Amino acid sequence: MNKTLAALAILAGLSSLVAPAQAHRAWILPAATVLSSEDPWVTFDAAISNDIFHPDYHALGLEGVEVAGPNSEAVALQNPHTGKYRSTFDLALARAGTYKVYRASNGPTATWTENGERRRWPGRGASPAPGDFEREVPMDAQDLKITQSSWRIETFVTAGQPNETALAPGNIGLELVPVTHPNDLYVGEPASFRLLIDGEPAAGAKVSVLAAGMRYRDSQLAIELTADEAGLVVIDWPRAGMYFLEADYADDRARAPATARRGAYAATFEVLPL
Amino acid sequence: MSRSFSRALAAFALAGTTAANAQSLSVDLEVPRLRVAEYHRPYIALWVAREDNSVAANLAVLYDVAMADEEGEKWLKDMRQWWRRTGRSLSLPVDGLSGATRGPGRHEFVFSDKLADLQPGQYRLLVEAAREVGGREMLEIPFQWPPAQGSEQRVAGGQELGEVVLTLQPRTP
Numbered sequence: 197m198n199k200t201l202a203a204l205a206i207l208a209g210l211s212s213l214v215a216p217a218q219a220h221r222a223w224i225l226p227a228a229t230v231l232s233s234e235d236p237w238v239t240f241d242a243a244i245s246n247d248i249f250h251p252d253y254h255a256l257g258l259e260g261v262e263v264a265g266p267n268s269e270a271v272a273l274q275n276p277h278t279g280k281y282r283s284t285f286d287l288a289l290a291r292a293g294t295y296k297v298y299r300a301s302n303g304p305t306a307t308w309t310e311n312g313e314r315r316r317w318p319g320r321g322a323s324p325a326p327g328d329f330e331r332e333v334p335m336d337a338q339d340l341k342i343t344q345s346s347w348r349i350e351t352f353v354t355a356g357q358p359n360e361t362a363l364a365p366g367n368i369g370l371e372l373v374p375v376t377h378p379n380d381l382y383v384g385e386p387a388s389f390r391l392l393i394d395g396e397p398a399a400g401a402k403v404s405v406l407a408a409g410m411r412y413r414d415s416q417l418a419i420e421l422t423a424d425e426a427g428l429v430v431i432d433w434p435r436a437g438m439y440f441l442e443a444d445y446a447d448d449r450a451r452a453p454a455t456a457r458r459g460a461y462a463a464t465f466e467v468l469p470l
Numbered sequence: 471m472s473r474s475f476s477r478a479l480a481a482f483a484l485a486g487t488t489a490a491n492a493q494s495l496s497v498d499l500e501v502p503r504l505r506v507a508e509y510h511r512p513y514i515a516l517w518v519a520r521e522d523n524s525v526a527a528n529l530a531v532l533y534d535v536a537m538a539d540e541e542g543e544k545w546l547k548d549m550r551q552w553w554r555r556t557g558r559s560l561s562l563p564v565d566g567l568s569g570a571t572r573g574p575g576r577h578e579f580v581f582s583d584k585l586a587d588l589q590p591g592q593y594r595l596l597v598e599a600a601r602e603v604g605g606r607e608m609l610e611i612p613f614q615w616p617p618a619q620g621s622e623q624r625v626a627g628g629q630e631l632g633e634v635v636l637t638l639q640p641r642t643p
Contacts, residue, residue: 232547232557234540357559380554468550 220244221462222256223440224297224351229379229466231355236289237274238353240297243282248440249408249464251282256349258283260301264362266293292356294363294379302346302369304329304454308337335453344454346370351464354379367395370445370459375428381467386432390423393445393459397427401445401459405431408438436469493616493641496580497529499597500632503574504604511571512601512630513545515552516579519594519610525556526593527584532569548600551608576632588615599630611636 225241242258243251255278263271273285289295306317306329317333318324324332333342346369352362358377365371375388391398405419421429423443433439443461450457497516516529531552534542543562547553562568566584593615598608607630611623617638624635 230547230550230553230558231544232553233544236544354558382554470551 220246220253221248221440221442222299222349223249223462223464224256224261224299224349225249225438225464226297226351226353226466229351229353230468231289231353233355236355237286238289239284239286240351241282241284245281247410248406249438250411253281255279255281255283256299258285261285261297261299263287264296264298266291266295266359266361268361268364271295287353289353289355293359293361294352294354294377296350296352296362298348298350300346300348300350300369302344304333304342305345306333306340306342308334308340310334310337341456342450342454343456343458344450345458347460347462349462352378365392365395367392369394370398370401370443370461372441372443372461372463378463378465381433381465382470383433383436383467384470386430387465388428388430389441391427391429391443391445391461393447393457397425398423398443398445398459399425399427401427401429401443403429403441403443406440406442407435408440433467436467439465439467441465491642492582493585494580494582494639495585495595495613495615496578496637496639497595497597498576498578498633498635498637500576500627500634501572501574501599502627502630502632506604508603510602510604511573512599512604513549513571514597514599514631515549515557517552517556517596518585518588519555519596521592521594523555526588527581528556528560528564528567529581529584530569530579531557531562531564531567532571535563535568535570545600545602548602548606549598550600550606551596552598585615590616595636597631597634599627601630605630607631609634613638616640 222244227239231238241251242256242261244254244256245252258273258276258278261273263273265271271287274288276285277283287295308315348369348371358379363374365373371392373390373392375390381387391401401423403421403423406416410416419431423429441463445459447457448455501512514532517525518527518529520526533546546557549557593613595611595613596608600606607627609625609627609631611625613636617640619640621638622635624633626633
């Protein structure tokens, strides 16, 4: 497991692999997603909270946040800052096209019983290094269960004409491949996205879509969807605004020695009025 | 968007025209005078759309073309339909398309060359305006091209646009 996964997954409750009872969500929120000037800048918030886009719990650490530019080139975060409840950073979109901003991790997790006690790896707050799994998880332990886990948080911004180079999947973990471009979303135009697990359709993945601004309404109004055999979901946006999408997938088609496979995915989308 | 078309279809041949015998499309649009504390001239885009919303002709985009470092392009996205349908794929400024903003009053634009390649069919004229610290409005007027006869259609804006008049003039023998 990536060294940041355990700490983040515990904080974020990104999947039930570590902290199933928590509903905290990690998100990266751009101030705008469609930009028109010659050399636009966009500013972002990144946080972990229960209420979508309301930073009131924990800042999302910026270590590990990466940006793929219109040619899939790495783009540096500008002015990174981490406060109590949120991190902020800026991006200079020097080149026209679509940028993907993401933080992702994958690797094994394990649980077992030792001297009558339930053990887990990595431990809470642990930051495992390469090789730690092999050293620290006893492969002959009682009730040993190894899960191949992944999580990913991302968002997208576009300067000028959208392109798709940065949107190509890495075919690792649970990923979203746009059928509809993520910066070309409009009320009244259903958007299609394909979910992949290790590059294959994530059939049956559970998807939940939440609009921003829970403080200003009485109900979550979550749109609950299930990916079809091709991994596709279709979202009919009820109104313009910022949305948070989260997806979860689990099966038992794991790489040995893991016997279970889990993926968690979350993304922020902006939907514009027609 | 105001769809309360005050459609005045008058079939009459326009006298005293510009180019020799070319058919033309002219747009007379009114930028309303607004009593607001902070007024910026609106950005305005004019284009011709096919029935599937694709752009058949990009007629004009009026924005702060003279600002240093092309800073004026920052707000082009606020004309969000124009930006989506065509603006974002252009490398601005474009000669013969980009122009300066216009203040309150009526402004006439006559197009002929830009429509030379327009295939016969049903189209819509789209006029979209967006104003800094103000609102955004889009009006549309359907029309047939080429015009069989002279015609005039009017549509009234509600906030960012006043009256927009589309005048079509057929090819003269």
